[in-house]
Amino acid sequence: MADLPFDVTDPRLAAAAWTRLAEPGDAAAGTLRAHLGAAGALDWLCHVDSRGWSGRALPAGSVDAGVSPPWEEAVARWLPRLENLDIRRELAVLHSLGGRLVVPGDDEWPTALDDLAERAPAALWVRGAGRLDRLGRSAAVVGMRASTGYGDHVAAQLAIDLAERGVVVVSGGAYGIDAAAHRGALSVGGPTCAVLAGGVDRLYPAGNTALLEAVMAEGVVLAEPAPGSVPGRHRFLLRNRLIAALGQVCVVVEAAWRSGALNTARHAEQLLRPVGAVPGPVTSMASVGCHRLLRDTDAVCVTGAADVLELLSPSGQDLGEEPPVERALLDGLDPLGARVLDALPLRTGATVSNLARAAGLSEQEVRSGVGRLELAGRAERSGAGWRRARDPRGGA
Incomplete structure (x- = not known):
């Protein structure tokens, strides 16, 4: 049975003490704290006798023997660190550095850590x-x-x-x-x-x-x-x-x-x-x-x-606008319009007959094609002929 120099019933001191007694992620310690609280778990440990059994029994049904860790092994890990433990020394070091102890239930406690269940930390030392x-x-x-x-x-x-x-x-x-x-x-x-x-x-x-x-x-x-x-x-x-x-x-x-x-x-x-x-x-x-x-x-x-x-944000909110996608020259055109636009010169206008020869189309098909391209803002008249608009990709 251990007699510690600080109040083991103080939940904050007890939570801090468990960070010294048990290694991070110790599931046995987490299970014990979950059922007894940090202070109750520490008090239970303090009453373990030389045979490895606590003079204070665990509450009936508090720990399922079928899923609980082997308590003898867990206690054997913790007892060597229980001797001469005075967590107030570590707290004094923390406070001298301007730090603070954060325990479950504090306003500052990050509840995301609760997802770790029995492997959640007993406390956090924070600066x-x-x-x-x-x-x-x-x-x-x-x-x-x-x-x-x-x-x-x-x-x-x-x-x-x-x-x-x-x-x-x-x-x-x-x-x-x-x-x-x-x-x-x-x-x-x-x-x-x-x-x-x-x-x-x-x-x-x-x-x-x-x-x-x-x-x-x-x-x-x-x-x-x-x-x-x-x-x-x-x-x-x-x-x-x-x-x-x-x-x-x-x-x-x-x-x-x-x-x-x-x-x-x-x-x-x-x-x-x-x-x-x-x-x-x-x-x-x-x-x-x-x-x-x-x-x-x-x-x-x-x-x-x-x-x-x-x-x-898996639903897509707060992602901002997608950057605009630049249209290629022939995007959005049917095969006839694409062939006519591809044949149109950039600067000087070309006549319908010249366009027909360049595109391999009939003059009637060229007239139909340039008419639709003009409506789409992708072709414009130039003298007696036609040429591409300044932005031949248009807005359609």
């Missing part, structure tokens, strides 16, 4: 001027760290165009595509959200410290693990589910065959979020993951922000 409940329309833009110039350009331009349309760009703050996406959004004053794999007191990677500070000035940097947590390799894969959940759409710009960005895309698919992939050169190893998504999944081909906006 930045933005607010998580004001993400509005959002798109996760992810990709590989060892990106190419092509990938960086596409990611940045995509983020610029989305930010200008009021879409918040969510990414992981890493080198490569993540950084290009954050920079693109910031370049036009758009808020952006960076999800870290370690504590928010350790801006990682260190080479992106200035970028992440800029993100905090306009948006937010957040993490699920408590301050002081190291961004271990496994935590990058686990944090990807948060990126996928926070984005209403997930776009992969560049990804190798085995890439963390593909892991984010899989999380998005499981959450029923639309997934887009940017195609690249068929010879580029940096794009084989994107091509794999396009070939093997329901991912949509993304070539610009318009494609992402369409995924965000």
Whole structure:
């Protein structure tokens, strides 16, 4: 039985404590919290005896033994971190950085994370001027760290165009595509959200410290693990589910065959979020993951922000007007009109007989054809003959 130095019945302290006790995405911890609440779950854990059983039984029927995880294994994972736990230390670090703890039920809590069910975080450690409940329309833009110039350009331009349309760009703050996406959004004053794999007191990677500070000035940097947590390799894969959940759409710009960005895309698919992939050169190893998504999944081909906006607004609203399509010279004409227009000179007029010879038609067919072309604004008289109108494509 553990006796902790803080009030374990305080829901906020308990929620924060679970981010230190359990690894991100621990379904057993999430199931326990779902049935007992963060404080009740922590109190239950504190009463576990040396044999691994709690002196406080779970409420009858609260956890279905047929689907629940093996509690002995879960408790064995949590108990070593329970010893000497005082989450007030981590909270003091957070507050010294001007950050805040956001827990389920807070006004700022992003309800999109509730889609993660038992794998939802117990709390979020947040820094930045933005607010998580004001993400509005959002798109996760992810990709590989060892990106190419092509990938960086596409990611940045995509983020610029989305930010200008009021879409918040969510990414992981890493080198490569993540950084290009954050920079693109910031370049036009758009808020952006960076999800870290370690504590928010350790801006990682260190080479992106200035970028992440800029993100905090306009948006937010957040993490699920408590301050002081190291961004271990496994935590990058686990944090990807948060990126996928926070984005209403997930776009992969560049990804190798085995890439963390593909892991984010899989999380998005499981959450029923639309997934887009940017195609690249068929010879580029940096794009084989994107091509794999396009070939093997329901991912949509993304070539610009318009494609992402369409995924965000599937009914077509708020997409703006389609750019006008330029008509070709002979568009909209029947075969006779097309042959006559094709025979008409650009400058000086040609007589009906000359046009007939050029088009291989009878003079009667030429007269009929130029008459209809004149009505359509595609032919005009010039002296004793006919020529093309200034805009021979007309408006018909």
